[in-house]
Amino acid sequence: MRGVSRDRSRKLLPWISTPIILxxxxxxxxxxxxxxxxxxxxxxxxxxxxxxxxxxxTTAETWEHAWITTSETLGGFLIALVVGVVAGVVLGxxxxxxxxxxxxxxxxxxxxxxxxxxxFVIWFGFGITSKVVISAMLxxxxxxxxxxxxxxxxxxxxxEVMRSxxxxxxxxxxxxxxxxxxxxxxxxxxxxxxxxxIGAIVGEYLGGSEGLGYMLVRTLNDLNxxxxxxxxxxxxxxxxxxxxVVNALKRFLIPWHESVYGQQDLNG
Amino acid sequence: MSPxxxxxxxxxxxxxxxxxxxxxxxxxxxxxxxGKEFRTKRAHTVALSDINLTINDGEFVSIxxxxxxxxxxxxRMLAGLLSPTTGRILVEGRSLWNGTKVDTSVVSQLGVVxxxxxxFPWYSVAENIALPLQLRGDDKxxxxxxxxxxxxxxxxxxxxxxxxxxxxxxMRQRVAIARALSINPKLLxxxxxxxxxxxxxxxxxxxxxxxxxLATKATVVFITHDINEAVFLGDRVVHLTPRPGxxxxxxxxxxxxPRSIDVQTEPEFGVIVRELRHALDEDEKR
Numbered sequence: 001m002r003g004v005s006r007d008r009s010r011k012l013l014p015w016i017s018t019p020i021i022l023x024x025x026x027x028x029x030x031x032x033x034x035x036x037x038x039x040x041x042x043x044x045x046x047x048x049x050x051x052x053x054x055x056x057x058t059t060a061e062t063w064e065h066a067w068i069t070t071s072e073t074l075g076g077f078l079i080a081l082v083v084g085v086v087a088g089v090v091l092g093x094x095x096x097x098x099x100x101x102x103x104x105x106x107x108x109x110x111x112x113x114x115x116x117x118x119x120f121v122i123w124f125g126f127g128i129t130s131k132v133v134i135s136a137m138l139x140x141x142x143x144x145x146x147x148x149x150x151x152x153x154x155x156x157x158x159x160e161v162m163r164s165x166x167x168x169x170x171x172x173x174x175x176x177x178x179x180x181x182x183x184x185x186x187x188x189x190x191x192x193x194x195x196x197x198i199g200a201i202v203g204e205y206l207g208g209s210e211g212l213g214y215m216l217v218r219t220l221n222d223l224n225x226x227x228x229x230x231x232x233x234x235x236x237x238x239x240x241x242x243x244x245v246v247n248a249l250k251r252f253l254i255p256w257h258e259s260v261y262g263q264q265d266l267n268g
Numbered sequence: 269m270s271p272x273x274x275x276x277x278x279x280x281x282x283x284x285x286x287x288x289x290x291x292x293x294x295x296x297x298x299x300x301x302x303g304k305e306f307r308t309k310r311a312h313t314v315a316l317s318d319i320n321l322t323i324n325d326g327e328f329v330s331i332x333x334x335x336x337x338x339x340x341x342x343x344r345m346l347a348g349l350l351s352p353t354t355g356r357i358l359v360e361g362r363s364l365w366n367g368t369k370v371d372t373s374v375v376s377q378l379g380v381v382x383x384x385x386x387x388f389p390w391y392s393v394a395e396n397i398a399l400p401l402q403l404r405g406d407d408k409x410x411x412x413x414x415x416x417x418x419x420x421x422x423x424x425x426x427x428x429x430x431x432x433x434x435x436x437x438x439m440r441q442r443v444a445i446a447r448a449l450s451i452n453p454k455l456l457x458x459x460x461x462x463x464x465x466x467x468x469x470x471x472x473x474x475x476x477x478x479x480x481x482l483a484t485k486a487t488v489v490f491i492t493h494d495i496n497e498a499v500f501l502g503d504r505v506v507h508l509t510p511r512p513g514x515x516x517x518x519x520x521x522x523x524x525x526p527r528s529i530d531v532q533t534e535p536e537f538g539v540i541v542r543e544l545r546h547a548l549d550e551d552e553k554r
Binding site: 155157158160161163164165166171175176180254256257258261 | 347348349372375376378380384386388389390399400402403431433
């Protein structure tokens, strides 16, 4: 039974270590601010950030901005998911199409997509649309590429089994191809959701008057470093929450996959 | 010309005809002049040529040969995965192939076990075993009942709800065998099913397969390159020679079943194995 208890304590370890690291970081931060007598406008002490955090969180406007950013992210992500999975399946299934599009795909991968953001603002305006489009564009590639890889990675031996069982196309899809590809799609989604948030924030930096990205730029113009910290923390929390939603989805959908049963991380 | 006489012609003098092949009514599987050619732009290979073989109900036939002798090609044709270029394959008198089109109603009565277990990791042991029944449209209660029976039969009682990743190589292969047996196949086709297992596991699986085949009265075509295994399990051993793949000889193995592992130490067993080994070595020289 020793193995079991060791397993359990291993799973508990991150839950103990993470708070300790956080507390240590805050203490170090606080000590540094006191000792160096650094200006508040550059690095406010954690206590100040915390009280600013309370102010920020209790302002109704903050939540409106947070909601805007979240919906842009989710909107872009869902578009990327649908388009990415469809494109990935098509490219995975039709080799000649993939071959002829490969140079274009590689080229568009290499383009620093964030550099296109101003262009999207011109095309889609300063409103929500441009941010959704940017989010979708960033999240699209990992989802599409992973899906394509997944479709290709269906094992020949397992296909042979379905053939020898006289399975119809639909049965092969339902029992083999879909199940086999799903882990790849979910891996793409995990990367995609993080990129979708980045897309929404960068979009808000550059144009518009809504969202947490816009709020950040405003705190910069006010030189209000504690509010900037507070907003950044809020953004990180939203990002973490969205990531965990996708991760939970993965645990629910593919409990049999090694990326799930072998996982021993924070949410383990 | 009946398939039996064709077989007799092709069989070398050293091979003994099984007396049971005479009972044509009980023929489970008949191969009549079966051949397979692969044509590419550059090459034209004759993988198999004029294979004539009759396998009776409940018979266990081992097929041995060096790699490249076409034994896997033969099994893929029997499994409905690859069409023969010439000849006919009859399962209980019904033709498996119509030209290059396979008769799906015949294929659906075959059970196939490959070298790899090829289980579906997203399904439990019971769900894997019951997959052929699910594809056939059996209701859940009846197919699960059958899956539990079969898990018991192949020695996996208590593991029905486990997932393939939790099983050893030998256990996975047992699941694959149970899956193939789930539909009560008229014919069980096995392509080096224990080739990927270690020697000890392999020996145990041989005993298990003998027990399972006797318990289910299954008709088995068993492909291997292991002579010992072929002789231990087979009622008959078919020796294929390469380039082109032909039946070189068919030996009847008369040891009564069930055979214990000790049968391998009997002098006559050693003689058969040695003769087959020499014959296989001859193939190498050709």
